Amino acid sequence: MSVIGVEGEEREDHSAAEIKQLRDRSTRLLGSLLRPLRNRVIWTIFIVVISTAAQVAGPALIAFGIDTGLPALVKSQDWMPLSLTVVAYLVAALIGAFLISQYTILSAKISQAILIDLRKRVFRHTQLLSLDFHETYTSGRIIARQTSDLDTIRELLDSGINQLIQGLLYMVFIAIAMFSLDWVSGVVLFVALIPLYFLARWFQKRSNSLFRLTRVASARLIVHFVETMTGIRAVKAFRKEKRNEAEFGALVEDYRDANGRVIQLFGIFDPGLILIGNLALAVVLLVGGLRVASGGIEIGALLAVLLYTRQFFGPAEEMAMFYNSYQSASAALEKISGVLEETPSVPDPARPIDLWQAKGRVTFDHVRFAYREGRDVLPSFDLEMPAGQTIALVGSTGAGKSTLAKLISRFYDPTEGSVLLDGVDLRNLHPKDLRRAIVMVTQEAYLFSGSVADNIALGKPDAKREEIVAAAKAVGAHEFIESLPNGYDTDVNKRGGRVSAGQRQLLSFARAFIADPVVLILDEATASLDIPSERLVQEGLLTLLADRTAIIIAHRLSTVAIADRVLVMEHGVIVEDGTPNDLIAGTGRFAQLHAAWRDSLV
């Protein structure tokens, strides 16, 4: 058991040592995010302290106006004390309002700076992490780290911390003001803090679990909803509507119930706060009234302490809420820091070797590969692929063809031995050169939002329109692109449903074509094409592959026709190696496969 990286993320039963480890990790991350902003943070805190003090001044000034300004006016027609008070009031109001608005902007800038830093870090790191991480961690979770988890952190930064700081300062300054106006009332206020503390504690505990319940309920509701809407065809075709209504109805009820309980909690907490506030008010009125009667304080001071008491409990609710957003944000931060702690299993080289003029010779030197130690997918082997050769990889599912391809494109590193391009170990090759030299096209042709042209240009971001069109023509995609509503500028996401799997595959061919690598790997890249398109692509492939090294993986043997060399794989081992004609003429596995395939065509 360990909590390094993302391991143990789903567990709830962390030991004390592990919890400390997780905390430290989050704290380190938080520290590294805050460090560059240190001066701004200090300046911002300074501003919020001044502004809150100015804001709290009001009632005290009213007290001064009534207790000093009024007698002066009555006794000696002296306007001075009153005017001074009013001017002071206006100045304090102006300073308070101005600084608070400045504080709002400054704190937003700080939290946004933290957020964008964190966003970029996670995004960059996610892109750096190797495929094995992505395959085990699942896309849903890595997306959640970058969306909902970052949102909870944003909520904490946006409102949580602000409310905590402002609320605390507000209460502190009010307490100071009350003590200086009438220490007895100040004591009453402090006594009132005791029930307030217990009420807030109770609320925190209850709300924490209830909020979690609400989040879970809403997440389940959303998943069901999205699943229904994206799978609406299947829902209709198999008459799932009535059953769905029952299921969804139950989830709605759960959510309603969870929400109702949260509201109920506030329904107790909120009046509770008001009750404590009002009781304190009554006691302050009594004590203050007695003090006025005995000549201890003036009437203005009594008014001021009453106003302060009424305001004192205002921020309490928001402060109690802080704990919630703090809890969820720290859980999010723990998970994010876990992702950031993961190291790529296919790291970029420390001292990269440039290979500007790659020729395309691929060598497997004593390569052994296992996803998990002890279960070799590819037992140790040597293989030489001369530059310019077109090689077909043949074999049943699970024979290791795709793994071999992934080693060439360095999606994985070999467990033992090395893969070399023109004699340079891929692990030492500059990533830029590696990706320019070797490109892999897979069966799942993923399209990014944007135009058709953008998607092709992904292979070469600075490509001109003519180049894009030429690439599309070369793979036989030009015609269907032209028939789209806006041709090359058609947004693939709108009407995405009407770009078929085969057409997506053609686009990903065009993408590879425009990238113009010296080594091209096609992993089941023609599986979704209809036969005429496949034929077109294969004719195109002859030109496309003519001057580069190509590795083609295909279930359908028709592709093999264009290969110079065929490798037949079984259980991770290359069992046959030769030209297609030689192998067909022989009696090996390939000859059998080929015969069976010919029979199936009729």
Add this chain to the structure above:
Amino acid sequence: MSSPTAEPGQIPQRLGTFKAILRIYPYAKPAMPRIYLGMVSALLAGIVALLIPQVLRSLVDGPLKTGDAAQIWPAFGIVLILGVLEAALIACRRFFVLQPGTRVEARLRNALYEQLQDLPVSFHDRWPSGQLLSRAVSDLNLIRRWISFGIVLLIVNILTILVGFFFLVSISWFLGVIFVICSIPLWIYGYVFESKYSVVARRSQDQSGDLATAVEESVHGIRVLKAFGRGRYSLDRFSEQAEELLGTEIEKARAIAGIWFWLLLVPDVTFAICLLAGVWLAATSQITAGELVAFFATATVLRFPVESIGFLLSMTFDTRTAVDRFFEVLDTPNTIQDPEHPKTIKKPLGKLAFNDVHFRYQDSAAQYADLIDGVTLTLEPGETMALVGLTGSGKSTITALTTRLYDVTGGSITLDGVDIRDLTRTDLRTHMAMAFEDATLFSASVRDNVMLGRPEGTEDDLREALEISQASFVFDLPNGLDTKVGEEGLSLSGGQRQRLALARAVAARPEVLVLDDPLSALDVDTEALVEAALRRVLASTTALIVAHRPSTVMLADRVALLESGRITAVGKHSDLLASSDHYRFVISSLEDEEAREAIERARQENDRTDKNDRTDDRTDKTEEGVAR
């Protein structure tokens, strides 16, 4: 701000707003008594809070003036009672409005979901699920909050302000008028701010949505990004979007800072003016000290209701938008409905006939021909028909028409002589089962997913269906048949999902089986096994199969060739191979002599040009590569 903002003077629109919101009244009707009770409690709580300063007034002008300390105790007792009463009334308000808000929300949510499930697929083609989700979640949340606190507080706060104003004027009409005049700009500014703010807020929401999309794509497309080494490029694009969002957030903060400034300044300036005027009034004995004290205490109580009006008004307008968006979906007429007097098929045989069927998408431009342009075709009971044609020729559309996922725009489809529009959709879809190329699994067990179309089926039916679709891999899953799959469960490969979707169609035991390229993601070996097993099922079931490969076509008794929305040939595979050029073009693979020759020719040419390159240690080629 460049975006259009609502002006405060738009009175006619405000009337419209309340009318628009009133459309949810039928859903809220059962809750109305409790909402009224909530309002009454809230109003009483407001009045109680306003009474406390009145006690203060008599205290200051009474016992405190005379120095009669014993008289302070009754005042304390009254304030204590009023204080407890206020808390109790607020608890009552919370209690009364708790149920209505959440109940109405749940009712609206279920209604929306039912309507969405009922609306035809063409509606869902137009509306991305994200759009629908924001209606089902955030819009309805907003409506709930408006019902349980927005509308209650809006009405109650206005009434409280009126009552408070009465108290203020009763103390001193002069001070009261100053207070009211000074609070008016706050209402206007609050409203203007909120409407402006909601524009920025919406933009920030959209931009975070875009950012989330960028994240999703960078994760789902990670293989492509890695294969082309475009990590840097996508990071740049992501950063750009993140900076945009940052800009909007700062703009949002500036807007908030602006409102804070006025929200804090205006009341304080009001207080300062009132202090000046009040002390002067007291000095000239126009008011008593108690009245002065009571005035400030009352004004402090009114501070929150006054400040909240702008916010509550804007919340009301947002709610109007949310209600509009809700009804946008609910008002959409359902074009595919059950007939008023549905027919039933007594003894279904499974004869499926297309009679001059036409179909076009509603939004397709006039100059384009119908996507399905006059298809006439009959499948006899038990017959298996393969549908062959190029991508885009309309094969999948035809399969979707058979179960009324779309309705034909011309002609008719009949099942055993009955127009499928005269059957209930449930009946129709019981008679026919579909498997899609894009296999959808729901978050449920393997068992539930496969038996979706026939929940009453037995364990044997399930096993048989799994066997036919070669989906025995499910027995190796962690919990076997009870393993949860779909969005919330175990993720399966495309081929595995397709086999389960096929099993689902088979398990439904329909009279007609419609398979839209159901084997595309399978490898050759598995495909052959599935085909062999399918033969048994197809012997007794009418079937329409979209096929790309000759091997799939071999399952069929007859083949229909689809060309730009029309059937151009129907017949046996071997006959069509002999008689139709287009059929040969579509279905015969590279072994076709002609194609083979073409390849050979191209090959030799390439070899010729290539050979030199290769022997010359490929220097030409690399230089060429660099030059490129």
